[in-house]
Amino acid sequence: MIDAQTRRLTLWHLSVAFCAFLIACILGFYQVVERSGIFPALQSAKVYFASVSTHGVLMAYVLTTFFIMGFGYYTAATSLKRPIWHPTLAWAGFGLSLLGTVLAAIPLLLGRASVLYTFYPPIQASPWFYIGAALLVVGSWAWCAVMLVMALVWKRENANRPLPLAMYATTLNALLWLWTSVGVALEVVLQLIPWSLGWTQTIDPGLARTLFAWTLHPIVYFWLIPAYIALYCFVPKAAGGFLFSDEIARLAFLGLVLFGLPIGFHHLYVDPEQAAGWKLLHGIGTFLVAIPTLVTGFTVLASLEIAGRLNGGKGLFGWIGTLPWGNPMVLSAILALLMLILGGFGGIINASYALNTMVHNTAWVSGHFHLIFAGTTVIMYFAIAYHLWPRLTGKALYSNHLAPVQLWLWFSGMVLLSTPWHVLGLLGQPRRISSVTYHSLLTLSWQPYELFMIMGGGLLLASAILFGYLLVKTLTHSALQADLDPAYAETPYPHKNLPAWLENFKLWNLIIGALMLLSFGIPIAQFFFLKTYGSTPWGY
C-alpha cells in the first residue's frame, strides 16, 4: 500500500479538482441552454458571461492544475517507490493554490470578473481575480519543485538506471509547466496586477496578448501529458498486454515539451501587433508538435493490438473485439483516441497559417478545444480516477458496470456537443456570444444545431453527476479490498542502452531557452522599441 501521506495528498488534490469540475459542468449546461435562445426567460448577458468566465477558469486552470499535482504525487511515490520529498512543501503549495482559487472565485461568482478565462486587457477585472490566479500558479510551482527534486535524487542514487517512464514524463511535465507559466506570470504580475490596483494608468494590450500566447499553447500539453502517461503506462497492462515501445514514448514526451513551448503565435495569426514572419515560424513549430501525437497514436494502438491478440483476437481487425471493452481504462483509451483523431484534424486546420482565417474565433474553435481537452484529456482523467480511487481509499470501486456507462455518456455527449459547434463555426457563428442578434438570414441556418448541442450538454452533465456519484459512493459505501499494485505496463523488450541525453535535463533546459529566445525574444522586445500607446482600463 502507498504511504498514508501520499494517499492523503493525492486524494485532497483530486477532490478539489473534481469538485471544480462538477460545478463547471453545471454552468456549462446552463450556458448551452441560455445560448440556444430557445428559452427567452433565461436570457441574461450578465449571468451568462459571469458563468462562462467561471466555467473556463474552473475547467482550464483549477481542474487541470489540481488533478495534475495530485496525480504527480501518486506517480512519484509509486514509480520511484518512496515517500514524497518534503510533504510540508507539497501541502503549502496545495494551500496556496486553494487560497488562490477561492480568491479568484469570489469576484467571478459576484460578476466582478466577467473577463472570460483569457482575461484580455484593457477590460479590467477585480484585482482579487488576478491575485488569485497568480497564487494558483505560484502554488503549483511548489509541486514542480517536489517533482524535480524527487527525480534528481532518485537519479543520483540509481546512476545506471533510467527513470521509470511515468516519472520521466512527470518530470518533463514539471519542467514544461515552469517554462509555460512564465509568460502569464509576467503578464499578471508586471502588467495586470499593478494596473488593476491603479498603480499604473495604462496597459499595452499587444504585449499582454503576446505574453499570454507564450502560455496559451504549451499549457495544453501540461494538461495532456497525464492523459498520455495513462495511455502509455496504464492502458497496455489494463488491456492485457505490453507497451509496444518504451523508448518511443520517451521521445514523444520530449518532443511535446521541446516543440510545445515556442509556438504560441498560432493563437495570434490574425493579430496586428506581430509580423507575418514570426507567425510563420511559430506555425512551422505547431506542425512539428503534431509528430509526437501521431507517434503516440501508433504506439498506443500497437500496444492495444498486442493485447487483443494475446486475448485470442485473430485476423486484421479481430483483435479489436477481444479487447476488454468493459474495463474503464481501456474503454477510455479507445474513446480518447477516437476524439483525438477528429480533434487532431480540426487542429491541423486551425494551425494552417492562412486557412485559420476562415475559423478564427468562430464556434469551430470552441468545438475543437472541447473535443481535445474536454474529450480526449478529461476522459483519461476519469480513467485515472477510476484507477487511483481503489488504490487511494483501499476500497473497491462502487460499481464496475456504471463506470463504462459514465464513459460512454461522456463520449456521446461530447460528440453531440462538439460536432454542431464545428458546423456552426463554418457557418460563421462567432464563439463567445450569449445570444444571436444579427438580423441576417444566415442565422436561420444556425438554429437546428442549437438543439443538438443542448442534448449533448445534458448527456455531459448526467455523465459528470454519475462520475461524482461513483467516487463518493466508493468512499462511503464500498467494501474494503485487497491491496492493489500500481499496475504500470511493461515492455516486451528490456531497455537496451537508453542514451543518457534523454535524461539530461540541463541540456533540454538550455535548448528550450534557446528556442524561446529565438521565437519570443524579438517579438517581445519590439514593444520596447516601437512607439506604442497604452490603454486605460475599461469596465464591461
Place this chain on the structure above:
Amino acid sequence: MHIDPLEKKWVYIALATIGFFLGVIALTAWIGGIYPPSNVETINPARLHLSEEFAENKLGLKIQPDGSIKVVMVAGRYGFYPRRIVVPADTPITFRFASLDVLHGVHLPMTNLNTMIVPGYIAQVTTKFPIPGDYPLLCNEYCGLGHDFMWSKVTVVDKQTWKHEFGGRP
C-alpha cells in the same frame, strides 16, 4: 535504443505528411502571397478622433488615386463605424480598423475578412468577396456585456451595379 522497424516506418510517414502540409503553406505564402493580417502599425487609441485617418469625417469607403478601394473603420462598443457600407463583389478591398476602446475582433461570416482589432494597433486586411448579398460584420471577441449586439452591415453588390448606383460613394 530500440526502435521497431514498423515504428520507424510510421515516423517517416508522419514526417512526410507534416512536411507536405508545411510545403503547401510555404508555397501559398511565398508564391500566392497569402499571409494573415500582420502589419505592425501603432496608433493612439485615445486620439483616434483627432487622427488623420480615423477622424469621424474620414471614415468609410474611399477610392484611392490608383483606383484601388480602401475602407477605414473604427471599432467601438458596440459597433463598427460607419454602420453600413456597400462594396463591389470580386474586387480587392483593403480594410483598415482601429479600436477606440477595448479588444475587438471582426469577421464577415463565410469570407476571410477576419482579424483581431487590438487597441493601440491598426489592423489591415485585403480581401475579395465573391458572392453578393447582405452580411453582418460582427465582433468575434468578447468586448463587454453588449458584445452580442456589436455588428454592422456590409452589402456586397455585383461590380456593374456598384459602379452605376454607388460608384465612388459609400
